[in-house]
Amino acid sequence: MISTVDTWDLARLGREQRGEAALASFARLLDGLPAQAESLVSWAIAGQTDALQRRYITLRADATVRMVCQRCLAEFDLPLHVETRLQLVETEAEIQAEESGEDDPEAPDQVLGSSFFDVLSLVEDELILALPYVPKHEVCPSLPKELNDSEGGDAGRPSPFAVLAKLKKD
Ligand SMILES: [Zn+2]
Incomplete structure (x- = not known):
């Protein structure tokens, strides 16, 4: 199972890498959620370098997470799809400089690039952000x-x- 990617290579070559991981391996995501069905989280990460030699990654991930409906208290399976674009930087100092300066609100968030980038950790972070605060069926069946x-x-x-x-x- 792939768990790290070389973000610099992906950006330089404009390549994409894909993988899958067991939903059960995402402990932070599942904290506080009911027992899950056995399923896979699929992800893809694509690199890009623009004309100004800025490097980016675009991460996409799909998962199905079992949640408890806050209206009828029944469990239901919620499909999650996330997509995020991040600018790669080489040092933590660059991220801090960007955060303290007058930032362009349209600019993508930054992330520290790596030859051994922990892609599953980023997938988990993004899925956690995508979880609804109050999960509900669209239409409760019961x-x-x-x-x-x-x-x-x-x-x-x-x-x-x-x-x-x-x-x-x-
Ligand atoms: Zn419901």
Whole structure:
């Protein structure tokens, strides 16, 4: 299993490298989440050098993470897709100089390049950022239809809200 890449080579050659890793190996990502189905996280990292000799990597990763819906408390599988572009720098000092200066807000974040770049750690960081703060089904399967459907209940049956309103009136 590939766990490190040479970011300098990727940027110089404009190459892409791909790999997969077991979801179970991402301990930080899974901290606090329910037991996961066995699955793979797939990733791709592409290097690029622009006309000004600035070097970049673009990371993409796909994973499916089991989460607990905060509306109905059932577990569900949430597909995550992340994509991020980072500028490679050679020293920590460059990153600090950039952060303290008047930065272009459009400029990509910077990351320390390496011949043995820990790509799985970056994949994990990005997936953690992509986790929803309040995970929810788009439509909860176990709730009554009326609670999911903003249009109201079936024409043939009164909605529980309509019944409730009638009871209150009486
Ligand atoms: Zn739900």
